[in-house]
Amino acid sequence: MFAKPQSEHRWLDQLVGNWDFEHVCQTPDGTKSSTLGQMRCRSLGGMWLVCESNGESEGSEAWSSILTVGFDPALNQYVGTFIASMMANIWHYRGVLEAKNNRLPLESQGPAFDGTGTCNYRDTIAIIDRDHWLFTSEMQLEDTTWQQFMSGNHIRS
Numbered sequence: 001m002f003a004k005p006q007s008e009h010r011w012l013d014q015l016v017g018n019w020d021f022e023h024v025c026q027t028p029d030g031t032k033s034s035t036l037g038q039m040r041c042r043s044l045g046g047m048w049l050v051c052e053s054n055g056e057s058e059g060s061e062a063w064s065s066i067l068t069v070g071f072d073p074a075l076n077q078y079v080g081t082f083i084a085s086m087m088a089n090i091w092h093y094r095g096v097l098e099a100k101n102n103r104l105p106l107e108s109q110g111p112a113f114d115g116t117g118t119c120n121y122r123d124t125i126a127i128i129d130r131d132h133w134l135f136t137s138e139m140q141l142e143d144t145t146w147q148q149f150m151s152g153n154h155i156r157s
Contacts, residue, residue, distance in 0.1 A: 005046035008071035008078065011097060011104075012049040014127060015041045021135075023055070023152040028113050028139075033057050039154065047071075049080075069093065069106070069125075078104060082123070093123070102127040113139070122146060131156035 019039040026032045037055020044050050048070040056062045069080035080093035093106035104125040112119045120140035127133045135152035 003047060003073075006071060006073065008073075008097065009047055012069060012071075013043060013046075014130065015049055015051070015125070015133065016043050017041060018157045019133075019154040020157045021053075021055075021152050021154045023135075023150055025137075025150040027149055028147070033059075038157070069104075078106065080106060082108075091121070091123075 017040075019041065021035075021037055021039055023035040023037070024032070025035070035055045035057045037053055039051050039053040041049055041051040048068055051067040051069075052064070053067070054062065054064040063085045065082065065084035067080065067082050069078055071077070072079045075094070076096075078093070078095045078097065082091040082093065089110055091108045091110055093108050095104055095106040097104050106123045106125070108121045108123070109118050110121050111117075122138045122140070124136045124138075125133060126136070133154045135150075135154065136148055137150035138146040138148045141147055
């Protein structure tokens with residue numbers, strides 16, 4: 001009944017710890033913002049990575065979020081969720097590790113920026129080294145190309 005962590009689960013362990021970050025965002029309408037914050041990532045039984053963040057964006061109120069990522073052997077994919085205090089929706093992730101590049105792209109679907117329905121999104125975790133990783137967010141445009149709208153730099157604290 002109890003699953004055992006596999007190598008895919010252990011890959012997530014390199015994110016366990018406390019992180020300081022800066023996220024820079026540019027929405028499709030050209031609005032730019034920057035956020036400073038902290039993230040605490042822990043392992044849930046070696047099976048799930050749970051990351052709790054808080055921060056404050058320029059000119060707006062404080063926010064918090066929870067990111068979960070694990071590996072589902074039946075799907076042979078990473079799976080997860082993202083929720084945040086400034087959103088009413090939950091993001092469901094699925095992705096496959098690009099081991100050669102030490103990157104984990106996580107695809108999801110969510111509300112379009114212009115409020116006219118939904119679109120595809122991709123959040124990517126890219127490990128730089130033991131004390132540094134990047135988190136980027138992209139949206140898929142109508143022509144099927146991807147446009148990055150957020151980049152987050154995480155440094156171990």
